[in-house]
Amino acid sequence: MAANSAYLSHPFKTSVISSSLAIAMGLSLAPQAMADDSELANIERLEVHGQQTENRNTLGSAENLLKGQGVDFSEAGGVSALPILNGMMGDRIKVLVDGADITASCANQMNPPLSYISANQVTTAEVIAGVSPVSAGGDNIAGVIKVSSLNPKFGESDSIKWNSGDISTGYRSVSDTLLLGTNATVASKNISLSYQGAYEDANSYKDGNGDKVIDTLYRAQNHALTAAWRDETQQVAIKLTHQNIPFQGFANQYMDMTDNKSYGALARYQLKLDDDGEFSAQFNWHGVKHEMGFFTPEKTGKMPMNTEGDDYSYQLHWRLPIGDDSTLLVGQEYYSYQLDDVWPAVPGTMMAPNDYININDGERRRAAVYGEWQQDLSQSWWLSAGVRFEYVTTNTGEVQAYSNMPMMGMPNMDAAAAQAFNEMDRKRDDNLIDATLLARYQLSTNQQLEFGLARKNRAPNLYERYSWGRGTMATTMIGWYGDGNGYVGNPDLKPETAHTLSAAYKYNGDSWQVSTTAWYTAVTDYVDAEVIGSFNRTSSPDGKRNILQFTNLDANLYGARFNALYQFAETSTGKWQVLGKVNVTRGERDEGDEPLYQIKPLQTELALQHQLGQWENSLSWQWVATKDRVDDRRLENETDSYSLLNLNSSMKWQDLTVTFAVNNLFDSYYELPLGGVSVAEFKADNTNGFNQIAGAGRSFELNASYAF
Template sequence: MTDKKNPLTSYLLSPLALVISSVLSPVAFADDTSIEVIEVHGQAQNKHLSLGSSESLLTDLGVDFSAAGGMANLPVLNGLMGDRVAVLVDGAQITAACANQMNPPLSYISANQISSYKVIAGISPVSAGGDNIAGVIAVNSISPQYSESKQLGWHSGYVSAQYNTLDNGKKVGAGMRIASDVFSFNYQGAFSDANSYEDGNGDLVLDTLYRAQNHSLSAAMRDDKQQLVVKLSHQKIPYQGFANQYMDMTDNTSYGVVAQYKRTFTNSELEAQLNWHSVKHEMGFFSAEKTGKMPMKTDAEDISTQLKWRLALDNNSQLLLAQEYHYMNIDDWWPAVEGSMMMGPNDYKNINNGRRQRIALLAEYESQLNTRWWLNAGIRFENVMTNTDDVQAYNPGMAAMNAMAMAMPSDAMAAKNFNNQSKKQTDNLVDANVLFNYQLSNNDELQIGLTRKNRAPNLYERYSWGVGNMATTMIGWYGDGNGYIGNIALKPETAHTLSTTYTRMAKDDSWRISANAWVSDVNDYIDVNGVRSFNRTALAANTRNVLMFNNLDATLYGVKLDAVATLHESKQYGSWSLKANITNTRGKRDDTNQPLYQIKPLQTQFAINQQVGRFENALTWQWVDSKTRVDSNRLENQTEQYHLLNLSSKASWDALTVSVDITNLLDEYYELPLGGVSIAEFKQDMSQGFNQLAGQGRSINLAMSYAF
């Protein structure tokens, strides 16, 4: 939150505050006679100093990440990960087109390209996005800037660079803009290259290396009532290691187009958007740190449209009507390996012409009811259709042979059974929300929200038909080493979430405390049931499970405490402030009370910040409790508690910004509670079993950004 009187409020971003910020920037009243306008923002302007993954930007807003590749970690909100979180890049949703979700939406944009971002955990208005139960992350790179001149000319530019000692990581970014009072053209690019990192013991964490580049070019034109923006994007990732997956990424090439149109009328505003995104994705092996031979390929395309009409009903209320369409098509096949009896002679068709279509209609009402009450209420109807064509195994002739020999489960027989089923599924979803903000007094407020949200199964959850050990272990974005089988009969997840946040601040705004509690009851939560176990060795520690996606009921709940305070202000020593937060999340299956997978344990963070002149300094301490509540179906590992100390310093001049960060200052060894297991390490030495993926050791990170 950013208060015009005091920037300290920018640190307190409760879920409901972010809801309010993302929708209306509401007016909060100090009392019945005195009006104070508070602008509430869930975003921050990027100075292009951050490079690489957007993870560093979003963690400050309460987003956790499930470890994957260096550019592809999966966001976690309120204990829910993957595509349970709606991620919008420039207003559009991009589907992860990979059986391991190696190319999630956030991987298609570099931090230096992001101009604004917001996070709405759990409680979100229906206009923020559908087909999710965890919340919404929205990152935006489209921000046209114009000049006052009628002639098209130079507007601004920047170059940025960063070096990390831990992984010899090198990142560069650049941008340039030319503009007039009517036209604006903007280019932004980024390149990242890193080796595998070392843990706190100085040991190499295998298969964590990567290389990536992102480019975007946008053009905008406007007049006094309307604006049109077109953005072209391109990404090339020639390789990216995934330590906790059996496969690696050996190519990800994508192209995208976003067109946005806005027009204002006397009492209304029209917004329209068209998005197209295409990706060619390949998996295999490229490094001696994890070897093998098995090509996998995916071609996918997203097409979506949005049409929004916002009507001002009076000075204090407005109505939003909107329609959305999203179509995704995917082909996922595994080319035959010449000379291999198991992987040939035919291509393995995992998903053949898979389709997922969403059509949504929504209405949302917002009003400042009086000097103390603000309301947001909405309803969203969504139709989701999924389908796929017939599939094939590597060797259809193996079905009868395996059946006669009573050997391992037969993929050939599974393909035949799958093709004999009706595969088209249609789900009708209804989302609804009611959100209130009540100003109790000049210094405290109460926020209450209740939502019903739905997510339909993705194509891999429904249509991953293989049953053999090799085929099933190619499916899954959980990093656990287990195998997964799809389930055509899966129902959509439906979450009913209640959240309340109480905030109190000092009269002089020198401190602020916020407490949030939430609970989410999820019907038909998509989890797993065990099918069988397998083991590639004779060691019990090497056992993994084959699991089938299934619906069950689950409950998640949590509490969050945030505080910020001014400690000292003087001309000589500058401004000193304290930030602190505590987060605790729990999740369980209702049928067995077993913990859900990858729920982060209790965590706290304290930061002392100083700003004096052109310098900003920070000392941050993070503590994460031991993880003892684990998912036994997925053979999830327990992890020990750990603490990390980080030190940062930044200096800014008119055009130049330079920073030095030391992360994990004490070089502590720790295991990532959301990291999954190190399959790369397991393949190097199977005698140690499936160990948890280790976190990064100490790193000195140098960065600079120069604007011109």
């Protein structure tokens, strides 16, 4: 079984973004996590600086594993925050869950891919910002996030016996959150059966002033069953998933999630070929029924919105050695997404007598092929080059407004927009060509330079192209930016094209570990928005919001990251080290150098870490600068600088692990630079306008995990 043991059993690992190129090189050798341990050892992979506990001790959403590792998040619901890489959010990042491409089936992206997997289910998490190899995935310009829970464990006996299991629980005081998680596996040498489950229930959290941040409560559960079989050269795995979110508040949206039920099925086949080659095939389906409305007195109203989406896809990958120092990766992939978005009529209101049909039988299909070549040019130089082609088609059926009659004596803007939309040819075809070049130069045994150049593309999503409503109510239901504005689609949007240049330096010494990365991205036809109107539901100027239409323009984004770890003592009192991080990102439109929306200001972190046997401690100080470069088109708020002090302690004793943490130790009040505005607060009291969402106050957190 040694030939395929590497991909049959892996410990939890998380790759960090402090050098996106290093991770890209590692990923490019294993598009389906099939590479040998010996082969992976030859590829430099950056591990998380500092300490890390096992994944079963991390409860809650998967974002808890990715925060602080180069991934920022645009705050939304408690389990549905949208990741941000290199200043770009949402669909610009390709998020793959167990290799499957899951589409957010919601006009507000309330059910993004990462919301369908819990932290305790994740066995591997890999992130590639900017220059990602073509084998890692297409249809993105910001990078790739790959999280996986499909990691079958096998035993050593001929009969099926108990293999492993754990149960975890946690509590967070700031939101009165209860968390539960469990994993269990029975296995033989050739068969593995496992279950993974997670449950989370939270009230709305409090800020540093002790005030409730209303409409941030939620409840969620995830379940997964996996069955796998293997022999000497091949492995088959089948995974079934189910998620149920009965409610989730979205403080920065006009609507809330009132139900989200999903089911998924995945089948993966892996085969060891002659001459150390490998083949993998994967087939995926994911279906979701999603409902929006209102469920809490913290944000009231009456307006149902129902969405149904289905993702179908397959991926075929080959890894073919073509010499002692050369490897060829080839692949063919197909993705089909179907969407229906209907807003049922509310009799006796202006939202009647018809159902509002927002997206009718929408479809987005992608067919892709790629080839990637890797070569060890010498003992010092390693090179990889790849090309990927995707053909993308989008289309949708005819739509209708709530009513075709004039509204309060005024022309019915939505009825006119629906007629114009139905009369147009709505089918669009896009050709996407990605190309990447990655190089690594070994300066010495502990120093390395890395370079990357990429051309990447992303086609617009269905909501960017086909959201047709023009009235205030209809437009404010569209948009995942949390800004309180309204959005109108544009069928003539072009795909985004990004050219990225990245360079990194790494040093690994006995006491010091240092990595620094600088990157620059020029985006042609960046999907942004232009102001086409405004509205104000109050008598105060602070209540003004804009109506924007998606449009193409050119933009530039650039930034740098610096990480350093210094071990200054290792004595009888334990190992002591200091971790430092600095991250800066800028983004602006070419015309007028106007700031792009939701770009995080300068952020730094300094942490003192201590380890004595199975006892680990960390005291970290995080500082975020003033956000004064804001997007005027979206009426983005400025935010003040702030600092947070966090304390964490973990102790493992035999099979029991206990973690205690105090986040925001001094109970500081601060506003989230990427959090958007509090629509919930505005609806409760509109006299203060649209204020930025506040961050969580002091929280005492306790987790316990027992392995059996």
